[in-house]
Amino acid sequence: TIPLQHGAHRIGNRTDADMQRWRDLRFGQFIHWGVYAIPGGMWDGKVYNGAAEWIRSWKEMPHEAYDQLYKQFNPVKYNPADWAQQAKNMGAKYMIITTKHHDGFCLWPSKYAKYTIANTPYKKDILGPMVEAYNKAGIDAYLYFSIIDWNHPDWRTSIKSPADSMAMARFKVFVKNQLKELLDRYPTVKGFWFDGTWDESWKNDGAFSDELEQYLQQLHPGLIIGSRLRADEKGARHFDSNSRLMGDYEQGWERKLPNTIADVHGNDWEGVMTVPENQWGYHQQWFGHVKSANELIEMLVKSASLNGNFVLNFGPKPDGTFRTEEQELMRNIGRWMQVNGSAVYGTGYAGLEKPDWGYYTRKTGTDTVYMVVCNVPVNGNLRVKLPAKQSIAKAWALEQPGVALQPELVSRDEYFIPVEQKVYTSPLVIVMKLEQQQRGQGNFEKAKT
Numbered sequence: 503t504i505p506l507q508h509g510a511h512r513i514g515n516r517t518d519a520d521m522q523r524w525r526d527l528r529f530g531q532f533i534h535w536g537v538y539a540i541p542g543g544m545w546d547g548k549v550y551n552g553a554a555e556w557i558r559s560w561k562e563m564p565h566e567a568y569d570q571l572y573k574q575f576n577p578v579k580y581n582p583a584d585w586a587q588q589a590k591n592m593g594a595k596y597m598i599i600t601t602k603h604h605d606g607f608c609l610w611p612s613k614y615a616k617y618t619i620a621n622t623p624y625k626k627d628i629l630g631p632m633v634e635a636y637n638k639a640g641i642d643a644y645l646y647f648s649i650i651d652w653n654h655p656d657w658r659t660s661i662k663s664p665a666d667s668m669a670m671a672r673f674k675v676f677v678k679n680q681l682k683e684l685l686d687r688y689p690t691v692k693g694f695w696f697d698g699t700w701d702e703s704w705k706n707d708g709a710f711s712d713e714l715e716q717y718l719q720q721l722h723p724g725l726i727i728g729s730r731l732r733a734d735e736k737g738a739r740h741f742d743s744n745s746r747l748m749g750d751y752e753q754g755w756e757r758k759l760p761n762t763i764a765d766v767h768g769n770d771w772e773g774v775m776t777v778p779e780n781q782w783g784y785h786q787q788w789f790g791h792v793k794s795a796n797e798l799i800e801m802l803v804k805s806a807s808l809n810g811n812f813v814l815n816f817g818p819k820p821d822g823t824f825r826t827e828e829q830e831l832m833r834n835i836g837r838w839m840q841v842n843g844s845a846v847y848g849t850g851y852a853g854l855e856k857p858d859w860g861y862y863t864r865k866t867g868t869d870t871v872y873m874v875v876c877n878v879p880v881n882g883n884l885r886v887k888l889p890a891k892q893s894i895a896k897a898w899a900l901e902q903p904g905v906a907l908q909p910e911l912v913s914r915d916e917y918f919i920p921v922e923q924k925v926y927t928s929p930l931v932i933v934m935k936l937e938q939q940q941r942g943q944g945n946f947e948k949a950k951t
């Protein structure tokens with residue numbers, strides 16, 4: 503291995519209680535909200551085809567025009583208790599809020615910047631009431647923070663001169679000040695979700711990102727920070743130059759998910775997902791494919807089945823309300839989670855071969871395995887292949903705990919569980935209790951013809 507000063511400092515996953523809590527939560531709500539919600543992907547009668555929160559970078563959007571918009575930010579219908587209730591109904595157990603996106607607009611009255619909520623018609627702190635309302639609803643709060651800050655005069659994408667170095671040095675102090683300010687103001691937050699760390703100025707300063715992570719952990723022990731913050735001294739991100747994960751979980755799964763357990767290399771990880779193909783901030787005209795509740799439930803279950811968390815993104819409107827499609831999704835996902843959430847919360851990889859009909863999740867540390875059926879087989883039987891010497895002690899549909907299902911042993915360590923042929927409008931969940939086979943049970947009945 504290459505000797506590194508600023509590579510991964512830990513081999514393997516965190517084993518502390520804070521991290522186990524993060525794992526057990528499994529389902530999060532991302533919220534992208536800020537000045538970009540005002541144009542909402544449109545300007546001067548034209549539609550921006552990029553991600554709405556990036557509209558300032560659109561050639562059709564003059565920087566000067568964008569940089570005045572904060573003077574109109576006045577979400578009169580903002581009701582964080584209502585947001586928290588909707589998120590709770592959906593079944594989210596943690597929330598990630600954009601404190602400051604790449605445009606540099608701060609949703610809190612930072613004393614280190616002018617481009618903040620304090621200087622808008624709304625004036626009041628957005629973040630405090632949100633963190634409080636979500637915590638009160640039993641939902642943990644995490645803070646998204648963009649290192650890139652298009653508004654700050656000292657931000658540099660690359661260092662090309664001594665003047666750039668001095669500017670960046672000032673910028674790094676500013677970043678440390680803002681992050682400490684956020685921890686001081688919102689001490690119940692459980693971690694940071696860093697973004698905007700791909701430019702050279704950051705990639706080439708692995709020492710600082712390492713120092714910053716340690717500074718934050720020292721300020722607030724137990725913080726959970728993913729792999730987007732750090733670079734090592736050779737500019738490697740997420741994984742250091744010895745292919746070791748930097749940070750507490752792999753944070754590269756953005757609008758994509760792993761397909762097999764091999765893809766996650768034994769690391770904790772989190773996938774973040776948009777409802778349309780690529781819109782994080784509010785866009786007035788969603789185009790392309792808009793994911794359905796069942797698609798998103800499947801992604802959530804797939805993530806848990808591969809030992810990962812799944813975070814679904816919402817982009818509130820400038821008036822402080824969620825668009826109707828997003829409210830509808832929260833209700834529909836929530837209806838399924840109310841009944842079937844136990845197949846997600848506190849679960850992980852089951853250690854079984856991936857079946858065609860859907861996903862297995864295992865209640866961590868137990869013999870309880872959930873079968874989440876997304877593709878009902880035409881032959882009416884769910885094939886269950888177990889590792890050698892394991893058998894199904896009991897099986898039942900989650901919604902009918904009193905009705906024992908009769909798995910048929912069809913060959914060594916392989917069963918058929920019959921599934922009712924009917925119209926399914928959401929994934930079906932079956933619960934199995936596995937057990938080690940008693941001695942002498944190895945032989946199987948003659949396969950029924």
Ligand SMILES: COc1ccc([C@H]2[C@H](O)[C@H](O)[C@H](C)N2C)cc1
Binds near residue numbers: 534697756774
């Ligand atoms: C492809 O380049 C990207 C994609 C997404 C992002 C940002 C989005 O604005 C959003 O905040 C997402 C979580 N982040 C990775 C930045 C650059």
